[in-house]
C-alpha cells in the first residue's frame with residue numbers, strides 16, 4: 695500500500711509499478727479529479743489542452759502559461775490523493791524557465807511532468823504543422839528539468855512529437871537521446887500503430903506512455919492491447935471533458951428550446967450524488983460540532 699505521506703513523485707512511480715499499463719485520467723478541474731479518483735484511477739492528468747480549453751476557453755497552441763497550469767494543479771492536488779502527471783508543453787522557456795516550471799509544479803503537488811520537443815509556438819500533437827526543436831535542444835530541456843527537481847523522485851517524462859513529422863526511426867533516436875539526458879519515462883505522441891508502439895517499448899529502457907486521445911492519430915487500442923505491446927502508461931487526457939462538454943451543450947440547448955430542464959434531468963448528477971462526492975455532509979457535521987447547531 696502506498697504511503698500517503700510519500701512524495702508525489704514516489705507515489706507516481708509506485709502507481710506505474712502497481713498497474714501496467716497505468717491508466718492515467720485527465721481531469722479538467724478539481725471536481726472531475728474527485729470523480730476520476732472515485733472511478734478507481736490511480737493517477738490523474740492535468741492536460742495542457744484541458745487548461746487552455748476548459749479553464750481559459752482557448753485553443754491548445756501554447757497560449758496558456760506556467761501560472762495557469764499551476765493553479766489548476768493546486769486545485770486538484772488539494773483535494774485528491776492520486777498522484778498527478780502534468781503537461782508542461784515545451785517547459786515555458788529556456789533552461790531557467792524550465793527549472794522554474796519544475797520547482798513551481800513540485801510545490802503545486804505534481805508527481806510527474808511531461809515536456810515535449812516542439813518549438814515554443816506548439817500545436818496539439820495530433821494536428822498537422824508541428825515543428826520540432828533539435829534533439830540537442832530538447833535534451834537540454836530534459837537536463838534542465840532533471841537538474842532542477844527538488845525531489846529526485848519527481849518523474850520527468852520526455853514527450854516526442856517526432857513520429858508524425860519525421861517518422862519512426864528518427865522518433866526512436868530522439869527518445870533514446872532524451873532518456874540518455876535523464877528522462878525517467880517517454881511519451882510517444884501520435885503513434886499510429888501497435889507495431890510502432892512496440893518499437894518504442896522494445897527499444898527504450900524506461901516506461902513508455904501511449905496517448906489514447908479521441909479523434910486523433912492513434913487508434914483506440916484497449917488496455918489489454920497496450921499491455922501486450924509493453925506500454926507502461928496509457929493516457930485518456932480529455933475523454934471526460936469531451937463528454938462533459940457534450941452533456942452541457944445538450945442541457946443548454948434543451949433549456950433554451952423547451953423552457954424547462956425536465957427532459958434532460960437524466961443527464962445530470964443529482965444534488966445528493968454531488969454531495970456524496972464532495973463529502974458535503976461531513977463538512978456540515980463539522981460545522982455543527984464546532985458551533986453546536988442542529989441541522
Ligand SMILES: C[C@](O)(C(=O)O)[C@H](CC(=O)O)C(=O)O
Pocket residue numbers: 741742743744754781817818819820905907908910931932
Ligand atoms: C495530451 C495533450 O497534449 C493534452 O494537452 O491533453 C493533447 C491531447 C489532445 O489534443 O487530444 C495532445 O495530444 O497534444
Ligand SMILES: [Mg+2]
Pocket residue numbers: 741742743754781783
Ligand atoms: Mg498538451
